[in-house]
Amino acid sequence: MRSPASKWLWLLILLPFLTSTLTLAQSLPSIASKTAGMKKYPGFYTFYWDENNGKIWLEINRYEQDFLYVNSLPSGLGSNDIGLDRGQLGGQRIVSFRKVGPKVLLVQPNLRYRAITDNKNEARAVEESFAQSVLWGFKAEAADGKTVLVDATDFLLRDAHDVVGSIKRTKQGSYKLDASRSVPYLPRTKNFPKNTEFEATLTFTGGDDAGGFVREVAPDEQALTLRQHHSFIELPDKGYTPREADPRAGYFGISYFDYATPVGEDIEKRYIARHRLQKKNPTTKVSETVKPIVYYVDNGAPEPIRSALLDGARWWNQAFEAAGYKDAFRVEVLPDTVDPMDVRYNMIQWVHRSTRGWSYGASVVDPRTGEIIKGHVSLGSLRVRQDYMIAEGLLAPYEEGKPVNKAMMDMALARIRQLSAHELGHTLGIMHNYDANNNASVMDYPHPQVKLDRAGKIDLSKAYGTSIGEWDKLAVTYGYQDFPKGTNEKKALDELLAQGRAQGLTFISDRDARAPGGAHPSAHLWDNGKNATEELLHVLEVRQKALQHFSEKNIKPGAPMSTLEDVLVPIYNFHRYQTEATAKLVGGVNYTYAVRGDKQLVTEVLDKREQQKALDAMLKTISPEVLTLPENIIAQIPPRAPGLRNSRELFVKRTGLTFDPLAAAQASADFSLSFLLHPERASRLVELGARHNTLSLQDVTKQLLESTWKSRRQDGLAALVQFQTEQVVLTHLMALSQNENASYQARAVASAALADIKQHATSQAKRTRDEGYKAHLEFALARMEKPEEIKPTKALDLPPGAPIGAGVFGCE
Structure with a gap:
């Protein structure tokens, strides 16, 4: 939105060129003669299709008049991970044409910084303080008075959607736009009274270093052909x-x-x-x-x-x-x-x-x-x-x-x-x-x-x-809501929100819900129920029921038995989101986006009993009873049948081609512990424990060790799951003790828990006659010799639960 001062400024700039512009108009051919034989598309900005030369010529007759320019991707790559999807909207910006001699510039003003005022000098000071952007420069090739004709082909055949950058950012290869294989796409190049639409077929070449996501979707990774769309749009009225x-x-x-x-x-x-x-x-x-x-x-x-x-x-x-x-x-x-x-x-x-x-x-x-x-x-x-x-x-x-x-x-x-x-x-x-x-x-x-x-x-x-x-x-x-004239809109809107709060309707959005160390007790993704802990216990019951009946009846007759794993993954991990939700109650703080004077809750630490119930449920998710798959399921899943792809939607395996129930259990335990012992949660537990009579980090680590390292020993596969989970607990405690993002006291409490494990493992190693258990204990003691070498990353990831790829706010 340009100020009147800026228009005078541009007029002063243009004055020296007025004479040369008149001379230019006289020396250039007329638009009619230049476009003879071309197909004309009248509309918002009239343009012509030059069949002989494969060019689009654009008439420009409005200068210093803002319009909206939008680029988009009507034809996508087909890989959610790269993020170049059919119908994806790209940049949208206010622009205008400015003519200087034979050149016409497409200029984007800086609307992030403005001065809404009638004072021209004040507006000019702001405008001159921040950069503008010239998006493109055209050259007049024909003219009829003020109206000029420019070749818009190169502008339309450029990578406006930054396909090259998207592929590079996702480390899927180095590509470049190949002009020899790029042309206007006429079926969707159209004109209307209030918007002009252009489309182009663009081919990107390279691909010697093409990544797996590209190779998965492209018929030939050496040449990726997509379409990009450009819209010139009349701005809405006032x-x-x-x-x-x-x-x-x-x-x-x-x-x-x-x-x-x-x-x-x-x-x-x-x-x-x-x-x-x-x-x-x-x-x-x-x-x-x-x-x-x-x-x-x-x-x-x-x-x-x-x-x-x-x-x-x-x-x-x-x-x-x-x-x-x-x-x-x-x-x-x-x-x-x-x-x-x-x-x-x-x-x-x-x-x-x-x-x-x-x-x-x-x-x-x-x-x-x-x-x-x-x-x-x-x-x-x-x-x-x-x-x-x-x-x-x-x-x-x-x-x-x-x-x-x-x-x-x-x-x-x-x-x-x-x-x-x-x-x-x-x-x-x-x-x-x-x-x-x-x-x-x-x-x-x-x-x-x-x-x-x-x-x-x-x-x-x-x-x-x-x-x-x-x-x-x-x-x-x-x-x-369209309020009648004379309504105090701010007051009416405040009253609407107050009425909502009275009905228990409040708002918490992405930042609070997505944080793995988050504290809000009810702001979670993919959860249900009024109480996260109670719902987790219910979800575990549903999961147990589904696993009890899991068999060949979960796949269609004639389907390869190995596809049972595809169906098993979301059922075995059925509790994953409710686990994440419940973790936020441990060290939880309730709060709202309160404003001064609205009399709603600002912050409130969760009751110790509620936090304890959440901790009990969290510890259940890492128990051998929950993590150990029954033999009848394991025995029915053979290695992947020929012709079926191994994908990230399956469990990670350390056993080669055969199904690996231990890896599934490890990923699940690691998932729970990554939330429970998150450095932000650990630091908050320390701080809240000092300020309130509530759950402390010492309470959490003590109960964690009692339910794992110091719990009753299991037999068979459950024993291996138990050993493995204890090693994962050890990994997270060592990582927390070394994590500089955690508070000093959180690291100190983690170190004290490690000392407790060391003492327990040393004692048990001396008295046990179980060779497997002894090996487990001695391995743990050896690992604790150098805790600084333990990385705070997950050992194994769960297969994707939420949609695959990089999710963004505003998406699901």
């Missing part, structure tokens, strides 16, 4: 009113520094991101809207998935109705004639990858105001198959002579409905809310809610929610 952000409301948004702000006020301005929505009559309780929000589901999604996507996305109409809107939100199937990258259409796109991966909701946002111009959801197609497989593992449904259990598909489609609603919520501007389990919000990450019926059988009938949550209704009302 009819949109920005809404100030509030940390308690759970919205994405924009921020910038306004140097015209009085010294006593916050210089950083924050506004939420939202679609424009207005009531025809804001004074009535329920009103129709001036213009509804419409989303379109990808017509490439098959049935019954397409219907599930439609159903889930339409849940949001419940929230808009709760906010007093009638017919304000619609979801339809994308017509065949519409380009999904067209900025005028909000999209729910169905994306295929080589592995299951994250889905996400992104938006094109006006960086001046926060207005959402286009919502764009990308849903990974393999997610539905993962849920179906989890249901197979839980139900063991394939019995001879019986039909396939319908509950599996019902559960998978229920998840797709929830996922569709979740990601669309992001494109409405709404953040994750991890303090909203029990279906209070679709913006939480849901784990299937599996119950045991009265007969003790697994019940999936209510695995996922079936509607929008109460928090979601509150969030939409906060973001989209």
